[in-house]
Amino acid sequence: MSILECNKLAKTFGDVQSLKDVSFAIEGKGCIGFLGANGAGKTTTIRIITGLAKPTSGTVKVVGYDVMKDALHIRKEIGYCPQAPAFYNDMTAEQWMHWVGKIFKLGKKEIAARTEELLKLCGIWEARHRAIGGFSGGMKQRLGIAQALINRPKLLVLDEPVSALDPMGRYDVLKLIEKLKSDMTIFMSTHILDDVERVADHIVIIDKGSVLLSQPMDELKSSYKESMIHLTIEPTTVDLVSILQTEPVFKKIHHEGNSFTIECGDIGAANEKLPQLLVSHGIRFTNYRVAEANLEQIFMKVVQS
Amino acid sequence: MIGFMPMLSKELRELGSSLKILYIPIVFTLLTIMQPVTLKMLPTLLKDASNLPEGTIIQIPDPSVIDVMGSLLPKFGSLGSIIIILIIMGEIAGERASGVMAMVFAKPISYVGYFAAKLIAGSLLVIVSLFAGMIISSYYTEIMFDKVDWLDAMLGTLLYVPYILMTVAITLCCSAFMKSQVGAGGVAFVLYLVLTMVPQYLGSFFRKVSPSHLVDTASNVIMGVADTHIVAPLVGTLVLCSVFIAAGMLLLRRQEV
Structure with missing residues (x-):
């Protein structure tokens, strides 16, 4: 009941x-x-x-x-x-x-x-x-x-x-x-x-x-498990955004200078793919951090959708 | 009547803590005592208040004790009812506006129990105050004029009780459906005027059963007038009381908290 x-x-x-x-x-x-x-x-x-x-x-x-x-x-x-x-x-x-x-x-x-x-x-x-x-x-x-x-x-x-x-x-x-x-x-x-x-x-x-x-709550977090990768790279002439956009695992890319926030569908696949891409294009990074979506982000996403 | 007893105990406690049980009887006493004092002091007042030439003699026959006693309730009438309206008008509307009603009705208290507790506490306050006023005024009338027939005085006062209960019921009913207590008081006053004055122009039946006739009847009982017909105005006033109590409970139930 x-x-x-x-x-x-x-x-x-x-x-x-x-x-x-x-x-x-x-x-x-x-x-x-x-x-x-x-x-x-x-x-x-x-x-x-x-x-x-x-x-x-x-x-x-x-x-x-x-x-x-x-x-x-x-x-x-x-x-x-x-x-x-x-x-x-x-x-x-x-x-x-x-x-x-x-x-x-x-x-x-x-x-x-x-x-x-x-x-x-x-x-x-x-x-x-x-x-x-x-x-x-x-x-x-x-x-x-x-x-x-x-x-x-x-x-x-x-x-x-x-x-x-x-x-x-x-x-x-x-x-x-x-x-x-x-x-x-x-x-x-x-x-x-x-x-x-x-x-x-x-x-x-x-x-x-x-x-x-x-x-x-746990189901909610796992169903909205669009985790993010926060990445800071060293200055480079390579257009990282264009490279990332070719890979469907990276859903949205926000960047400000050399700092990137990348929304990923499957965090496992993204964690595998991103370092490979960075190495293959000779991009060196100074910060690489994986963060799960918090309730505020989920709330905003639900309300805005 | 679920929740009636806790509500009533709270209302009675509040009568004491707000000192209403002390100052309302004083106000009612002042209203009723004014008439015998004024009648007694009238020659002196006229003499002191006017610039009459020296040697003027004012002769006003002393009113009889029966006349004085008979004038107590009619003089109390409208002003007393306005005071009752002022006391009662915020009982429900005020609680709705302050938000305390939401706290009360989130608990197992029925609308009937809540309204009945307010009605009983309010009625008790005005009945006690009325009797206090009448007893003290009768006592001073006896001192200033002559012996008072106490049995008639109390019976007449008792007969007047449904009249003031009607004012309480009208005001509580308005307080139950109005959001503002001032609005509730205003509507109650208009209803009071309509119910006490309009029947006089509607033919003999309505005159007989009207609440105003009950005031005359109560005064007649106090004056010891034989052949007083008490049933018709008593029934008429009690019917009006019941209508407003039932309407108040119904309107309270229909209103959102």
Whole structure:
């Protein structure tokens, strides 16, 4: 059974079509990176998944239940932290956690234990007696994540969880996600690709309201394994670009002076061919480095295609 | 009603932490006490405020305690309702605008439970404030004028409760579907005016069942007027309350968070 399944989701706001075709399915535990540029439809999709917005058409199933029909049941199984979490500002962090615990019908002892555990985990235990109204954006984000975990959700939905955090805060939250992903499915939207690359096991890319790709990270990297060779040569009169263009293994060649970046289809074949060509044309190189495509390059490629 | 109890406990706690439970009864007391104090002080006020030649005698007969008590609720009327609208208008629209509603409805809380908790807490606040105002005003009326029939005073106040509940229900309903709390307050005020004033021009049936008639009926009960027909305006006002409560819940459910 899929933990999260979106099927042909569409959403229109007046004349603007925010979502056109969002379809993907997630199975098992781990972290799912939901990537897209600003305005791609990430937050709208998340609001539909959490039952806060209704799709114009299409369906969403969370742990097997239809969001439109069983919203209350699903809300028992999910934890949600929006991009800018808001609270009742007169409450303290501890009071908020206790209140959320009561909503999930947890016992008093369990609420107290979970509150301590989660506030410590998210690094705001010391501030538990302070009114939330006085919290910084980063502290609210941490509290938002802590409260989303109180019911031990099967699906944790985080909308841009690190956007309001400083570098230390980002590091802490990503570490927390890495720790949590073995116990639950974490669906995390972001446009900070470095963060996703670090923690995500599965990638969903959305652009202009349509899902362009949904693949496990390792599969994605191997299917976009258009590795590159960075090459720096000594000055020469030989036209290396023309030579490389005759070989189909070298797909694209970018160069600036004596520095070349060569996109290759098959890195094995390219590694065999390139040194031979350089030697046969008497070209000496000072730097030869093979690099795999990173998520940013894959993202750009998927979106631009 | 899923999530009703945690929501209600939060609302009641908030009444205390925001000090609403303290200052709203004070405001209501000031509104109701103004009438007996003004009536008592009227000759002195007229004398001090006007430049009448020396020796002028102002003779105003002392109003009876029944007249004073009977005027408490009608004087409270519109101003009290405006204050109720101001208190309630941001209850839902404000939470939607701040984003806290998204945090609430991402948890297992039903729209009915959420609305009912807001309705009960808001109603409790205005009912407690109304009774506080009426008890204190009746007490001072007794000191300044004559003995008050406390049973009639409390029964009349009790009869007035559906009228203020209707104002709470109208405002919460508007707050449920408007995005801005000021807009919610404005629409609620217009609806309040329409529902209290228009029935007077629509024939005897609508006059009898109108909420405004309930205010007159409650005043009659306070004054101990026999032969007061309470059923028709009471039923009319309660029907309006129910309509706005049901509409509010429905509109909240239809609106996106």
